[in-house]
């Protein structure tokens with residue numbers, strides 16, 4: 807059984823949650839940063855930090871075949887827990903089954919509200935007074951696994967999706983490391 811404290815963080819873009827997870831790691835170590843975008847800003851940051859990285863473009867590869875390559879890299883680095891942090895790919899059923907109960911994701915809404923995209927615009931549109939973010943276990947159904955933690959952010963009068971997103975992102979950076987530090991001890 808791989809050590810749950812050996813964490814891989816998967817990203818596709820700027821990687822601000824990844825940075826928070828790296829900087830606030832207490833009970834886990836970041837064994838690998840993986841990305842389907844070799845040019846992702848977060849990958850450059852991880853390399854600067856001398857973290858192990860794995861990148862492979864997913865374009866043109868069959869979904870499950872890609873996930874098998876990714877899974878092999880995770881095994882090679884003896885990863886026990888996977889933290890998705892802006893990883894813009896829906897994982898194959900094979901991968902989710904293979905890593906069942908060991909994949910976490912951060913989602914910018916108070917789940918079960920607003921699964922999927924455009925969460926902030928949808929919260930504002932609905933007239934919600936409170937928005938936020940959630941960390942959950944990844945299952946086959948999108949954004950539907952067990953919620954491990956939530957952080958609330960007040961919606962201000964005249965908020966735009968961009969302004970709200972900025973404040974929610976700051977809350978994400980606090981919530982995700984906190985939940986992951988607890989999760990690896992379960």
Ligand code: GRF
Pocket residue numbers: 817819820821822823824891892893912913914939975978
């Ligand atoms: C965050 O908004 C997160 O909630 C969502 O993807 C975004 C990733 O941002 N899952 P970053 O790459 O961590 O800055």
